[in-house]
Each structure stands twice: as C-alpha cells, then as structure tokens.
Amino acid sequence: MALTISAQQRQxxxxxxxxxxERAIGDAELALLxxxxxxxxxxxxxxxxxxxxxxxGLNHRGKRYFIGNRHxxxxxxxxxxxxxxxxxxxCRATIGDEAYLFVEQFVVKMADVGxxxxxxxxxxYLKHNLPGYTRTYVTLWCALDDMSEENxxxxxxxxxxxxxxxxxxxxxxxELNDLVGYFGDDPGDPVIVPAGxxxxxxxxLLHRSGPNRTSRPRRSYVVQYSPxxxxxxxxxxxxxxxxxxxGGRLAPRPxxxxxxxxx
Numbered sequence: 391m392a393l394t395i396s397a398q399q400r401q402x403x404x405x406x407x408x409x410x411x412e413r414a415i416g417d418a419e420l421a422l423l424x425x426x427x428x429x430x431x432x433x434x435x436x437x438x439x440x441x442x443x444x445x446x447g448l449n450h451r452g453k454r455y456f457i458g459n460r461h462x463x464x465x466x467x468x469x470x471x472x473x474x475x476x477x478x479x480x481c482r483a484t485i486g487d488e489a490y491l492f493v494e495q496f497v498v499k500m501a502d503v504g505x506x507x508x509x510x511x512x513x514x515y516l517k518h519n520l521p522g523y524t525r526t527y528v529t530l531w532c533a534l535d536d537m538s539e540e541n542x543x544x545x546x547x548x549x550x551x552x553x554x555x556x557x558x559x560x561x562x563x564x565e566l567n568d569l570v571g572y573f574g575d576d577p578g579d580p581v582i583v584p585a586g587x588x589x590x591x592x593x594x595l596l597h598r599s600g601p602n603r604t605s606r607p608r609r610s611y612v613v614q615y616s617p618x619x620x621x622x623x624x625x626x627x628x629x630x631x632x633x634x635x636x637g638g639r640l641a642p643r644p645x646x647x648x649x650x651x652x653x
Contacts, residue, residue, distance in 0.1 A: 393476045395483035399590075403484055406548035407555065408591035411480075415532060415586040419471050423611055424534055426464050427496045430457045453503050458495030459630055472613060473634050473643055477530065480590055484528045485617040487638035490631045492527055492616040498609050499542050499602035506601045509547065509572035512593040512614065514560040518569055520620070520628060524557045527616035531581070531589040534609035538582055539600060541608040544589065545578035547596040552576075557594050572596045 399409040415423070434449050434457060444451040461468045471477070472491055481489035499505050512529055537543035549555045552572065560569035578598065581589045591597065593614070602608045619631035633641035 393479045395479055400483050403590065403592065406550060407595035408546050408548070408589060410581065410583060411588045411590060412583055413586045414476060414588045415471075417586075420534065420586050422467065423471065423532070424609065426468055427457070427498070427534070427609060427611070429465065430460060430463075430496060431455055431498070453500050454505050455498040455500075456495060457498075458493060461494055469643060473632075473640065475640075476588075477613065477615065478635055478640055480530060480588070481528060481615050481635055482638060484590065484592070485526075485615065487635055488617050489615045489635040490617075490619055490633055491613070492620060492631070493612070493614040493629050495612045496609070497612055498607055499599075500607050501602065501605050503602050506542065507599045508563060508568040508570040509578075509596050509598045510560060510569050511557060511571050511596055513557040514569050514571045516593070516620070516628075517557050518560060520622065523620065525617070526557065526593045527614055527620075529589075529591050529593055529595075530613040530615075531591070532611040532613065533581075533583050533585055533587045533589075534611055535607070536583075536585050537587070537608070537610075538604075539580050540602075541604045541606070542600045542602040543581050543583075543608075544597050544599045545580045546589070546591060547572065547576060547578045549595070552596050555592075555594055 393411070393414060402409045434446060434455060435451060438444060438446050438451055448454070448456040461472055472494060478489070513524065513526055516523060531544060535541070558571055560571040563570050583589070615634060620628045622628050635641060
C-alpha cells in the first residue's frame, strides 16, 4: 500500500519541523533492517576481535554501535528501503522533487547503558564540518524497536517552542564531545511509537535522546536525504550523494553484478 502524507502532516513539518508516521515500515522490511543490523554488529565485533580492542571509532562493544553508510555491503535488499516509494513520498512532501541519500546509519543503545545525546540540530553538525553551509535536509528516524522514554527514545523541540527554525551555532560539550544547540529547560516532546514507525524531521529541528535504562537494546535506523549533493569546498562529495528523486521521479539504480542487494 502506497504511503500517503496528509496535508496536516505537511503543514506540521513546515510549521513545527516534524511529523510522525506510525507503523510506516512493514514487517518484512523491519525484519530486513534488523537482520542487516545484526550482521553489521557481528562484523564490527569480529574486527574488534582481530585487533584485540573493545572500541572501534564510535563503537563500544556491548554498549553502543554507530554503523553508517554501509548499505553497499548489505546482503539483503536494503536499497529497496533507502531508494523505495516510502522514502520518495516523504522526500516529496518535505524537501521536494530532488532528493539525494546523504547519510544512512544504524544507531544502537545496548541494554542498561546510560548513553544520552544532547540537544542538537543535525545541520548543526554539518555546519560545524562545513562552515557556512546552512541549507537544510530531512531526517527519517526509523524505530526498529518499540520506543519509550525508558529505552532512550528521541525527544523533539518544535520550532514554535525552540524560538528558531534557522541553523544555529553549537557549542562543544567538553565531557561528551557532543555539540549542543539548546540550553533551555523545555523537555521537548518524547517520540513514543511502536516499532516500524518513522519520525520525519527537518535537519534544523532540535532533538535529543535519553539513556537506555531497560534490559533490551534500543535500535534505530537514521536516514537523511538532501535536496542537492552536499560538497566540500574542494568540490568533493561530503558523505553520500546518491539520487533518490530526480524531477519528482525515482532515479534509476545502478545494477551491481552478482550482488543480491543490487536493483
């Protein structure tokens, strides 16, 4: 069944910077995403074993995992989700008829881990790396588990309460190395949704997440699309720039010989 973005959801995105799609990911796609994540975690831990380390970049064995921009290595049809009709419908309703995959990243908070992320805009991190770049993009925060405040779901701060819809300068937290863009006392609105739901928000929306205090992992898949390729000053692509939409239509995907996920 094709995904429909309502006029009310479009208006909420324009006015407040986000909307929620409950159970937008079907059971088969949800199982595929979880399966690919399990495989990537196993590969990450095998790489740790090979070096005798429990830390690899942002990954900490048994505590947290950030596994990004690896869809080309996926054994299943991960591209079917990243470049499919659901993502296309969301992008048409938010950033328009031109859309490029910018980042895709699995984020896992393992059980009983006090990991949290400070208030920030996704574009705040981009502006930190590419000073002067302020054009916004869209984030699809996909819940791979039932989300609650106890397991560290995200909270969002609507534009009207944040007092801005611009990309603002962030400050570095010296303890956590997080970039922080809001220091007020508004707790935000927690995104409490069932597995398979998608929180769709502007990269200028302030959001945060709490620690996982439950006995089970909290898994999400964060996918971002930009309305144009984002480039470094030297012209090289920053992160990814794989077309999803060109002139409002799905862009053709390259055929990868011998790869099950190619389409």
